Amino acid sequence: MKLKNMYECMGISSGVFAYGQKTEEELEERFTEIDETAEYNQLKVLHAMQKCRVSDIHFASTSGYGYNDLGRDTLEEVYAETFHAQAALVRPQITCGTHALAIALSANLRPGDELLAVSGKPYDTLEEVIGIRPSRGSLAEYGVTYRQVDLLPDDRFNLAGVREAMNERTKLIHIQRSKGYQTRRTLSVAEIGEIIAYVKSINPEVICMVDNCYGEFVERTEPTDVGADLCVGSLIKNPGGGLAPTGGYIVGKEACVENCACRLTSPGLGKEVGATMGVMQSFYQGFFLAPTVTAGALKGAVFAANIYERLGFDVLPDGKESRHDIIQAITFGKPEGVIEFCKGIQAAAPVDSFAEPSPAPMPGYDSDVIMAAGAFVQGSSIELSADGPIKPPFAVYFQGGLTWEHAKFGILMSLQKLVDAQIAKLPSGF
Ligand SMILES: *Cc1c(COP(=O)(O)O)cnc(C)c1O
Numbered sequence: 001m002k003l004k005n006m007y008e009c010m011g012i013s014s015g016v017f018a019y020g021q022k023t024e025e026e027l028e029e030r031f032t033e034i035d036e037t038a039e040y041n042q043l044k045v046l047h048a049m050q051k052c053r054v055s056d057i058h059f060a061s062t063s064g065y066g067y068n069d070l071g072r073d074t075l076e077e078v079y080a081e082t083f084h085a086q087a088a089l090v091r092p093q094i095t096c097g098t099h100a101l102a103i104a105l106s107a108n109l110r111p112g113d114e115l116l117a118v119s120g121k122p123y124d125t126l127e128e129v130i131g132i133r134p135s136r137g138s139l140a141e142y143g144v145t146y147r148q149v150d151l152l153p154d155d156r157f158n159l160a161g162v163r164e165a166m167n168e169r170t171k172l173i174h175i176q177r178s179k180g181y182q183t184r185r186t187l188s189v190a191e192i193g194e195i196i197a198y199v200k201s202i203n204p205e206v207i208c209m210v211d212n213c214y215g216e217f218v219e220r221t222e223p224t225d226v227g228a229d230l231c232v233g234s235l236i237k238n239p240g241g242g243l244a245p246t247g248g249y250i251v252g253k254e255a256c257v258e259n260c261a262c263r264l265t266s267p268g269l270g271k272e273v274g275a276t277m278g279v280m281q282s283f284y285q286g287f288f289l290a291p292t293v294t295a296g297a298l299k300g301a302v303f304a305a306n307i308y309e310r311l312g313f314d315v316l317p318d319g320k321e322s323r324h325d326i327i328q329a330i331t332f333g334k335p336e337g338v339i340e341f342c343k344g345i346q347a348a349a350p351v352d353s354f355a356e357p358s359p360a361p362m363p364g365y366d367s368d369v370i371m372a373a374g375a376f377v378q379g380s381s382i383e384l385s386a387d388g389p390i391k392p393p394f395a396v397y398f399q400g401g402l403t404w405e406h407a408k409f410g411i412l413m414s415l416q417k418l419v420d421a422q423i424a425k426l427p428s429g430f
Contacts, residue, residue, distance in 0.1 A: 004017055007409075007412070010409070010413075011347070011413065011416060012409075012412050012413065012416055013416060013419070015419075015426050015430040016412055016415050016416050016419060016426065016430075017412065018430050019307070019415075019426050019427065019430040020303075020307065020408065020411075020412050020415075022430075023303065023306050023307050023310070024303065024408070026306070027299075027302060027303065027306060030299075030302055031299055031302075034295050034298050034299055034302070035295060037217075037218070037219065037220060037291075037295065038217070038291045038292050038294070038295035039291075040220050040291075041217045041220065041290075041291035041294075042291045042292065044082055044220075044291075045078075045082055045287060045288055045290070045291060046288075047081075048077075048078045048079075048081035048082040049078055049284075049288065051081055052074050052077045052078045052081060053074075054074060054078065054284065057070060057071070058070055058071035058074050058075070058280060058284065059071060059280050059281040059284065060280070061276065061277055061278035061280070062275045062276050062277070063275045063277060064275055065273045065275065066273050066274045066275030066276060067272060067273065069274070069275065069276055071276060071280035071284075072090075072091070072274065072276050072280065073271075075090050075280065075283055075284060075287075076088040076089065076090050076271070078284070078287065079239075079249055079251055079287070080251055082287075083222050083224040083225075083231060083251040084222075084224055084225050085224040085231070085251040085252050085253070085257075086252070086253055086254040086257070087251070087252065087253070087254045087257035087258070088249060088250065088251040088252075088257060089249065089250045089251075089257055089260050089261050089264065089271065090235075090247065090248075090249040090250075090283065091247060091248070091249075091264065091274055092245075092246050092247045092276060092277065092279045092283075093264060093265075093274055094235075094247055094248030094249070094250075094264065095246065095248070096234055096236070096246075096248060097211075097213050097232070097233060097234030097237065097248055098123075098125040098126065098129065099248055100232045100233065100234065100248030100249065100250055101123075101126060101129065101211055101232050102126075102129045103250065103260050103263050103264050104209055104230050104232050104250050104256075104260055105129065105130070105139060105172065105174075105209070106129075106139060106142070106263055107256075107259040107260040107262065107263035107264075108171070108172055108207055108209075108230070108256055108259050108260070109139060109142075109144045109171055109172055110144075110171070111142055111143035111144065112143060112144075112169060113144050113145075113169060113170075113171035113172070114144070114145045114146070114147060114167065114169040114170050114171060115130065115139065115144060115145070115146050115147070115171070115172050115174060116146075116147045116148070116149070116162075116165055116166065116170050116172070116173050116174065117146070117147070117148040117149070117173075117174040117175075117176075118149050118157060118158075118162050118173055118174070118175055118195060118199070119151060119157070119174070119175050119176045119187060119195075120148065120149075120150040120151050120176075120182070120184070121148060121150075121182070122174055122176055122211065123176060123180045123181075123211065123213070124180070124181065126211075130146050131144075131146065132146065145169070147165050147170075149161040149162050149165050151184060155184050155185040156191075157191070157194070157195045157198075159195075159198055162195070162198065162199065162202075163202060166199070166202055166203060166206070170203065170206055171206065171207060172206065172207040172208075172209055173196075173199050173206055173207065173208045173209065174209055174211070175187070175192055175195060175196075175208065175209065175210045175211070175223075175228075176210075176211040177189075177192060177210055177211060177212055177213070177214075177215040177223065177324065177325065178211070178213055178214040178215055178324075178325040178327060179316075179325070179327065179329075180213075180327075181389075181397060183316060183329065183395075185316075185317070186215070186317070186323075186324040186325040186327070187324060188219070188322070188324045189215075189219050189221045189222065189223060189225065189226055189324070190226070192210060192223050192226055192228065193223075193225075193226025193227060196208045196223075196226060196227040196228060197227060200227065207229045207230065207253075207256060208227065208228050208229050208230070209228070209229065209230040209231075209232065209252075210223035210228045210230070210231045210232070211232055211233075212231045212232060212233040213232075213233050213234055213237055214237055214238060214325040214326050214327055214381075214399065215233075215238070215324060215325045216233055216237070216238035216239045216290065216294065217238055217239070217290055217291045217294040217295075218238075218294060218298060218323055218324055218325055218326065219324065224251055224252060228252065229252050229253045229256050230250060230251075230252035230253070230256050230257070230260075231250070231251050231252055232248070232249070232250050232251075233248065233249055234247075234248050234249075235247035235248055235249060235283070235286070236377055236379060236380040236381065236382065237380075237381055237382050238290055238293070238294045238297075238326065238382055239286070239287055239290050240283070240286045240287070240290070240380075240382060241285070241286030241287060241288065241289035241290035241293045241382070242286060242289070242293050242376070242377070242380065242382050242383060242402040243282040243283075243285050243286030243289065244279070244282055244283050244286040244287075244377075245279060245282060245377055246279070246377075247279070247283065258270060258271070293382060293402055293403075294326065294382075295404070296401050296402065296403050296404035296405075296406075296407060297326040297382060297399065297400050297401045297402075297407060298323055298326055299404045299407065299408075300328075300384070300398075300400070300401040300404060300407025300408065300410070300411060301323065301326055301327065301328040301398070301399065301407075302319070302323065303407065303408060303411055304328045304330065304398055304411045305317060305318060305319045305328055305330075306319040307411055307415060308330045308415075308424075310427060311424050311425070311426075311427070313330055313331060313332060313333075313337075313424075314330070314331040314393075314395075315328065315329065315330050315331070316328075316329040316331075326382075326399050326400065327397055327398070327399045328397070328398045328399065329395050329396070329397050329398075330395065330396050330398065331393045331394065331395040332394045332395070332396065332423065333392075333393060333394055334394050334423070335359070335390050335394055336421060336423055337394060337396075337418065337423050337424075338370060338388040338390065338394050338395070338396045339357075339358070339359065339370055339390075340414070340417040340418045340420075340421045340423055341386060341388075341396045341398075341414045341417070341418060342357045342370045342371070342372035342386050342387070342388065342396065342414075343356060343357060343372070343414075343417050344372075344410070344413040344414030344415070344416060344417040344418070345372040345373075345384060345385065345386040345398070345410050345413070345414055346372040346373075346374055347413050347417070348374075348384065348406070348409050348410040348413040348414075349372075349373070349374020349375070349384065349410075350374060350376070350406075351374040351375060351376060352373075352374040353374055355374070357370050357371060357372045358370065359390045365389060366391075367389045367390050367391040368389070368390040369387060369388070369389050369390065370387065370388055370390060371385070371386070371387040372385060372386045372387065373385040373386075373387075380400075381399055381400050382399075382400045382402070383400050383401070383402055384400050384401045384402070384406055384407060384410045385398075385399060385400050386398040386399075386414075398411075
């Protein structure tokens, strides 16, 4: 059977298929660049694994206290080596990205200290961690104050604003690499390096922490290569490679990471405890695959931008821009666009493809939200997924795909739904 016929069997019309093929052909150069980054990062991870002498024995399971868990300790060395950092904490006991960030903050701030966010409002879930929205157990309850400097209208750092906001109580600087659910640009590692250098020129003692979620392996360098003291993320995003069933990581300066370990477990126990209960092989293997899995997701994001940009929809980043994370936003301007897009992503999934997503109220959101995910790991967003709040400008946020082939199919399926519902129209000739 020809590829076209296989797609037809799967519900993709010849017009949508042809438009997809044409778009893909034009992306050859971009895709080569993405492959070269993946190749570079594959060697970086491999080098770390070889240097740390990763062996069969490291995949063994531990229980109870988890004393002398060789696999866990060696994996933390592998992460530290890959990120060119002094130390790492990589644990299944870190439940998600928000938890990892909450640990990094609460472990390194003390009553009377001030936290300063220099890339604008942090990711939604951190509002309650910090106490921007009052919450039980927030940093605010412990007497840690908060200040924020927004990015300038052109999404550059507001250096004068940062200088003015810094004071003798400023202990930790928060920098968020990815845009999250905002409509700003994602920051490059180089830009992150510039703001860190600027902050350190004012006060070298200040701790610079980067929320690295969705950014890992998109570039050849990571924030720890440009001076970040702490770099934090989730294992059900890029660095878990789709195989890690849960977990989070923190890498950075020895003292900062040690503080995190004492906060995650207990003062005095630190990194010494924490059973791994059989997840180590998937953590190692997922990290090994992460550079190529991230590359597949990145190609999907670039493909989606180009598919929808040419049909007249607003896309962020645009089809040509350089990429610093794997998220793609597409604005449809009406609820039906967001809904049909999500239906397509769901219908393309390997798991729960028969389910039909629909908008519903969600805790923490002020409008209905629609989510599409048919993932092997619950909530995993390195797997193909999409979501969007049902409110103007009616944008959908799309990310992931364990393989480029699946990401491509998901995007074509979303387009098929939009074409069938007459919300999108293929260019003439297709
Ligand atoms: C995903 C994400 C987080 C953490 O989210 P969890 O769902 O708790 O893993 C934090 N910051 C950014 C920018 C993110 O994308």
